[in-house]
Amino acid sequence: MSAPTPHSPPSSAPPPVSSGAAAPARRESPWRQVARDFAQSKGALVGLAVLVVLIAAALAAPWITPQNPYDLAQLDVMDARLAPGSANGAATLTYWLGTDGQGRDLLSAIVYGLRISLGVGVGSALAAGILGTLLGLVAAYAGGKVDAFVMRVVDLLLSFPSILVAMMILAYVGKGIGNVVLTLIVLEWAYFARTARAQALVESRREYVEAARCQAIPGWRIVVGHILPNCLPPLIVVGSLQVARAITLEATLSFLGLGVPVTEPSLGLLIANGYQTMLSGEYWISVYPGLALLAAVVAINLVGDRLRDVFNPRNQK
Template sequence: MSATTAGPAPTAAPAKAPKVETPFRRFVSEFFESKIATGALLVFVCIVLVAVLAPVISPQNPYDLAQLDIMDGRLEPGSRNADDTMTYWLGTDDQGRDMLSGIMYGLRISLIVGAGSAIAAALIGASLGMLAAYAGGRTDTVIMRLVDLQLSFPTILSALMILAFLGKGIMNVVFALIVVEWAYYARTVRGTALVERRREYIEAAQCLALPTRRIIFRHLLPNCMPPLIVVGTIQIARAIALEATLSFLGLGVPITEPSLGLLIANGYEYMLSGKYWISFYPGIALLITIVSINLVGDHLRDVLNPRLKK
């Protein structure tokens, strides 16, 4: 009887390397823990998609005179047009324009003005804030006195004075919003940069005789981004609301390129006669846009600031 030879011992399966939790993964997981913030982000993404795709998905180009039904389609609360080819789901205004299409196109102007002015103001304010914190001395004093001077004036009053001088127009509105917003970014970034410039990595960069511009934009700026992102998110919503206010007062964008604020203003005189939908639906769209951005910004503040975590 032959002896059986034992085979080689089975080798153990290699253990899987644990997943490394990067700061980005941690941020994403913490952000999406909040159902409210996740829902607000989804709503805002849908609003942006609707605004971008407005020429494709809108039932009507509300600013093409050939598509307007001025004679028989004015001030309708919600019906089909005279040719029975299109349904006005949200009614029409005093020019026979489809309100749903007007809101889609109005969202484009509001988002462009709000986001464009906020980004430009962030670039200017963040640069001046970091320069003030890093340079110190007379440079810091001059920049911060300008910030204090800007913040001492009411925002809406400053914007009204600028537009009263420059006149209507999208670029004029953007310029006015940049002028009244940059100081918020400068003060926020300066406060963060004053703390960061005392860190060891800044001292090491200075000992290596790196150029000042590289120290500021390659080392100091990335560590000032969390509060800048939070402020920027809130300021976008604020800029959209301010642009709507200026357009409602007649000093915003021109009639040929109306935003949500101008749509609300167009129906204001018809509110007492019961034709509420002209102002009501653009107002609801503006409210949803601002609230969704604010909810995302508030949660970003909680996630990016460890001191605010419960």
């Protein structure tokens, strides 16, 4: 009888991995996932493309427009209210969209008007977002009388029609782009404050905030480093929608004669300069600036609505 073969000790080497085994999938970053979800909406992509074109045209206005509406030497009253496709008296310039009542090339005036509208909209929304977010976070974290005071001011501002409050403020401080921006900041910060406070109240009850408090981390560091980053998604959505709202309010105020001065080629002023002559056949003075304003507002709203859907927790898997 042969002797039993001794058992060999178990090998510590891991089992061989077949060449066809799949590598573990890399975790997708949140912002990359947001971009992928955003791209699933064709309407949002169209709105984003239109918005990029309008912003690029506004930034490149001095180089792409055939005329500078601010240069009085290039204006001729004899060229006022020319139909689209007409040429100036010297036949050196073609007015593809016609001219307004001051003899300005309407295409150039619209592009420069977009600079005012987008600048006022983005500038006021950004400043209002910073102010409103700061006050909302302070109100949520401090609580008590601070929270009550801030929210009562927010409720007071939101209880009145925005256009009425804007007209009252501008009637007191006067016209001007700076005054319009300040007025829009007063009207918009309440929306950011309410959103930031509501989101901060939710985040302040999370375990990571309690852990930070147990480590004796200062309150301002908890707010800035822990709560604020998790409040950004809804604030981005509010900001995009407030830009469109600010552009519409600026155009309305300029149309009523309370916005920017008459020397500025604002879209609202361009519409106001031509609406009285639309029935006489000079439709282009109001229609083309109105279409540019409509394109900007609709494009921003399409992007904002898609961002709201993407950041909605109910739609996230």
